[in-house]
Amino acid sequence: PPLAGARLRAEDVHKRFGGLRALGGVNLTAEPGRITALIGPNGSGKTTLLNMICGYYRTDAGTITIGETDITGKPTHRVAREGVARTFQTPLFPEHITVREAVAAGGYTARYVGMPSSILRLPRYRKAAEANDSEVTTMLRLVGLEHLADVEAASLPLGTRRLLEVARALVARPKVLLLDEVASGLDEDEVDRLAVLIRRIRDAGPAVVLVEHNFRLVLDLADTVTVLAQGELVAEGRPAEIENHPRVRSEYLGI
């Protein structure tokens, strides 16, 4: 199904945690209908940047926009309303929630409340599940989990839960989709299937931001790559340029 996309732009974003400079003026642009990878060693600030885009943290300085809309400093539900959805590195689902209900709650989450509150409220989950049935079915079909719709979400293996997490984010019909390490812990087959899925999502229209450790997957999928190290921009370009970038090779790939 086609989704509207929007450009995400983070400009000169700064963030300190106490004495630690997590981001020292980082730029990231993600275009609709494109996959933008954000890579860098552990601690380089990738998750911090995602958290600031989503409104979990406030920026110390800098501007974040979705299309023409300035979302800098906006709370998570406002950011969600502007069309930003994200997946979490470790998908957690409450007990006794089915796959269908978990996905249904994704749409609910984006429209009305923040994620943590929705996940704690079972009755609301169930109510949400009635609200957008056909949309949920569509997204479950897209990620290939339709046959598991009535299975308990928490009982599923990690790879399946990650796909479920993507469906949950998609049901909000995001203009910008932030994928936080969706491939980690998956076997080769699962990564291949995920790659097919991510391309399909990209082709449907949203700007896709891929925070990812699997460098091969990044080179395979990304239209552009942004590389961070210690909260600073190291390089930005097409995968072929990044693969041959001297600083990326020496500092990030260790070759």
Ligand code: ADP
């Ligand atoms: P990455 O996602 O690239 O591994 P992070 O964004 O998680 O990097 O971390 C960047 C730096 O900010 C790290 O040094 C990390 O310890 C620090 N950091 C991240 N979140 C917090 C926080 N809530 N409080 C204090 N320090 C944090």
